[in-house]
Amino acid sequence: MSLLQEVWQAVKAIGTGMATVHKRVYEEAPTEFYPYVKPELPPVSVQSLALVENEDGSERCIVCLQCERACPAQVITIERHRNPEGKGFLIDRFDIDLVNCMYCAACVEACPVSSIVTIQDFEMSTYDLQTLKADIDFLHEQARRARQWYSPKFGVELRTDDGRIEKAPPEMQPGGLAEILKPAEEVDS
């Protein structure tokens, strides 16, 4: 009798499994159509680095070398000289080796003026590695192309259509502020 019971259980299990599988056919796929539709990433996601200029085109970077010291993969190379006309330093060379960079954003955290920031452009694949050896012009271009960027000091910043740099509204900011400002029912769900 137990053999028949086993057989019946096996048949029942296979039937249940096949019914479950068949139900899956009618469920909607969560596929994002990547190359045609670009996913909107959260602002804190570190996909690439950029160097932000001020609105008037001057450097925001004060060449303090904090990022170079903080970098665990040692991909940042900075050369500087003293400003002959006033305080501070001027940049001779600011290279980030985006090939070897491990996108940990330690440099972004270390930057006291939020000059070096993270952007969400992940489409960096290339036929030639030399396109990823970023010099200062490329890093500026990255910042100009990005519509928004993130640094821990200033939060999410936006570039408006007329070229001004603004702090993003609180609902776009990551972390605690956005959670507080959300309607209560949204948080519950």
Place this chain on the structure above:
Amino acid sequence: MGLLGSDERPRDVILGTLDDLINMARSRSMWPLTFGIACCAIEMMATWDPKIDADRFGMFFRNTPRQADVMIVSGTVNKKLAKRLRRLYDQMAEPKWVISMGACANQGGPFRQGYSVVEGVDKIVPVDVYIPGCPPRPEALLQALLLLRDKIADRELRYKKPREIPADYDVMAEPGKDGRLPVL
């Protein structure tokens, strides 16, 4: 890879068209090798999951190198692994392509001055497309695969092969002046 193993597109109208057709087919049916090395391999798996679904573009994994077209080097390549990787590459049937995924495979990444790490997989096998990132997003891998597709389908681009490395090249045998491997 040309139609009959030649290195340039046939000038003949019929053969040239056939060459374009065959390469179009090759570009639209790239089967990668199931070969994961490190954490990038997790993202490589995620590229075939329902959210990204690279199978939309006719790509699915083949387990044996004989039937695979694309090798995705997904992770840190040690000097010990380098010989195995080269062997797998040699076992793949022509035409074959390589994608280098992530900082470690590109140039060693954070481990690039380690005693055991090959600084760039393009020292061992000719690489067609590089992906930066540590690890790259699954979308970035899909972008690289589609860039490779465009490269194969393009008339001029597909004959620009990367530098060929001889099969008996030994990473262990060729240190630089400072005792380390030269950085490309």
Place this chain on the structure above:
Amino acid sequence: MRPIPIPEDRHFRPRLIGYDPQKSRPWLERTVYAAYVFVFWLIVIATYAGVPALFGALGWDGGWGFVLMRVLQVVLLFLLSAVIALLLILVLRKYLGKVQERFGPMHYGPAGGIQTVFDALKLLAKEDFVPAAADALTFRLAPAVTFVASFAMFAVIPFASGWVLADTNVGLIYLIAVSTLSAYGVLLGGVSSGNKWALIGALRAGAQMVSYEIPLALVFLTVAVWSGTLRLGGIVDAQLGLWNFLPLALPFVLYVIASLAELKHIPFDFPEAESELIAGYNVEYSGMSFAFFFLAEFVELFLLPALIVVFFFGGWHGPLFGIEPGSLAAGALESLYFTLKTAVWVWIFLWIRATLPRYRDDQLMEFAWKAMIPLALFGLVLAAYMRLIWR
């Protein structure tokens, strides 16, 4: 989600080809499948009605003309098997995609409809490699043996009444003989590769296919006892009142299980178990040789469900709407019924493939020898008794 910006310098963007803004188009997919089935149907009509009619009109239906006609029919059947493989691989990939809540191939061609054509073209142009450790002649021969063994089963498959290449009265025995041959191809291919995975896969294939050949042959015998004939057309004609799957329920279930094993199909895909043996017996094959293994596998995936339909589901029988039997229109309609019934069974096989996990190897053999063969013998005896009592 926002549309992609214009490509800029130093940033490479993939070309956006084959985009369909609507996520899924089930009707387009069904139209693609229907188009493939329509081509299939046209080839069947051309093979079994068109070619004989043409040769009859030309007066070449004797001597060498007859041989030429048969050769032409076989060439058309080869085309048919190519269409079957293209369609079934596409359906398999799209169906597995749906089950896994994703889309299968969908950007090349209408709803991904010509993806498998690209695959076939690529395999055609890929390097066909013979390893140094392999026995070159056997290695080359094995895919051909596998494919021919599957392909030869077409000879006795009746697509409609009278639409069969060889309506021989030993059809069942021929089937048993030919389906056993495909084990040879797999075995030869695996052993001659000079590769340990291939060897293990081939030995597994040999053990599995020989073991499951016995219940399969016993089921064939049961059907023959019940129908009183070894001719496949006769078996179909004997089911005019009652389809065989009702009186022969037990042999029918056994046949489905044994044909799954014969197909090397999940849950019995030991010879090419990906997670255990890299690709099993075809691990060293590339290019067109591999494509022929694939072709053989998918032709069998059509033929064994077709045999289910012939043995248990009334073959080509269906409502004829007053068309005179024996005419061209009746033949076309009957072959359509046959094709659709087979399609349902192919879908069930794919459904099983999408659901079940793989057995363990010893369980497989135990199941064959301890369960399948006694049950098949019991079914044979039962069918003989029922035949004595009721007919």
